[in-house]
Amino acid sequence: MPGTGGARHPLSGGVGAAIRDRFPIFEHTTYANSCSQGALSTDVRQAYEAYLEGWDAHGAEWEHWVERAEAARAAFARLVGVDADEVAVTTSVSQAVSSLVSALPLERGRGKIVISEFEFPTVGQIAHAQELRGAEVVHVRPDADGRIPLERFAEAIDDETALVCCTAVSYRTGYRLDVGEVARLAHERGALCLADSYQAAGAVPLDVGALDVDFLTAGTVKYLLASAGLAFMVVRRGLHDRLLPTQTGWFADEDIFRMDISDYSPASDARRFDAGTPPVPNIYAGLAGMAIVEEAGVAAIETHVGGLRDRLLAGLDELGATVATPRGEGEIGPLVCVVSTDPNALVAALAAERIVTSTRDANLRISLHLYNVVEDVDRILDALARNRALLA
Ligand SMILES: Cc1ncc(COP(=O)(O)O)c(C=O)c1O
Numbered sequence: 001m002p003g004t005g006g007a008r009h010p011l012s013g014g015v016g017a018a019i020r021d022r023f024p025i026f027e028h029t030t031y032a033n034s035c036s037q038g039a040l041s042t043d044v045r046q047a048y049e050a051y052l053e054g055w056d057a058h059g060a061e062w063e064h065w066v067e068r069a070e071a072a073r074a075a076f077a078r079l080v081g082v083d084a085d086e087v088a089v090t091t092s093v094s095q096a097v098s099s100l101v102s103a104l105p106l107e108r109g110r111g112k113i114v115i116s117e118f119e120f121p122t123v124g125q126i127a128h129a130q131e132l133r134g135a136e137v138v139h140v141r142p143d144a145d146g147r148i149p150l151e152r153f154a155e156a157i158d159d160e161t162a163l164v165c166c167t168a169v170s171y172r173t174g175y176r177l178d179v180g181e182v183a184r185l186a187h188e189r190g191a192l193c194l195a196d197s198y199q200a201a202g203a204v205p206l207d208v209g210a211l212d213v214d215f216l217t218a219g220t221v222k223y224l225l226a227s228a229g230l231a232f233m234v235v236r237r238g239l240h241d242r243l244l245p246t247q248t249g250w251f252a253d254e255d256i257f258r259m260d261i262s263d264y265s266p267a268s269d270a271r272r273f274d275a276g277t278p279p280v281p282n283i284y285a286g287l288a289g290m291a292i293v294e295e296a297g298v299a300a301i302e303t304h305v306g307g308l309r310d311r312l313l314a315g316l317d318e319l320g321a322t323v324a325t326p327r328g329e330g331e332i333g334p335l336v337c338v339v340s341t342d343p344n345a346l347v348a349a350l351a352a353e354r355i356v357t358s359t360r361d362a363n364l365r366i367s368l369h370l371y372n373v374v375e376d377v378d379r380i381l382d383a384l385a386r387n388r389a390l391l392a
Pocket of ligand 1: 091093122171197221234
């Protein structure tokens, strides 16, 4: 086994062994599927219980529940380095992106939407839905090595481009795109840039100011360690009064509690991209999940996971496996994709050994997070060695 006898990666506070006992699944399972769903913590379980207890004890706690939604907005804002008034709270990335494109005046000579081939289906499908409004959608495809060179974006973006959609970490291959450079190319042509960062938030430091993207989306299901039904979209301050979403709802109104149906007067900040009643139970869970990430620190998580990932890659090389994820500096994050001759059979074989992974395309997806430790990596490598015939 490669590296088994080597030095252990140092575990800093809040990651690895220091945090693992807050995730009961590790008592019986090697969990390496955070790209699909973060593991359940005792903190998130208690948060759900607190929601139910408050509801039971006080009935409709609306003031408190709305305050919790604002706390979630602020927590996500801290995570990505913006102010809370630059964050919309939504139930999904789909809802966020739909409201964003509903605000784009596509008909005014800026009818093109450029999307990378690595976009999550929802982003691609929403872009293509705009064809009904006259939009043209241009795909930016990767090279055979799995990278998307910036020149491909430069070729696709022109003066008619309204929006460029890119993804910080590909859910399909784990490839990390240089979204800051994509944003720069978009801005050179007067286009706006959306970075869907669902596969990065909580695992990779995200500084919206440094990236200079106009919009950034993520949700709590994966590396933010909570459950379905809560997502966020950053909308940079300078854009608020330029963008009027026609996909909207009463929680996006300038005065929610006026209950006024005489006109459309959205909030002056990013809350204009909110919609209906906030997803209160998911907000309780999301706050608890994001608190764990904040406590550990995303930089510490990235360092910890980077050490585990390098050990995994060394072991995969020793097995002669084909890694689909490009491995250059800054090109790989927490998700490692390995080519399999039968990915479903491989996931099932690992599951039979209580190792949880997932598949996309022809790849086995192994994703590591703050709670994984060296022993998890070695268990996965041992199991892959036993199933070597299923690796391409
Ligand atoms: C990159 C990416 N974007 C978006 C989503 C999900 O979007 P939604 O919140 O609309 O379900 C996922 C995963 O489910 C994802 O991996």
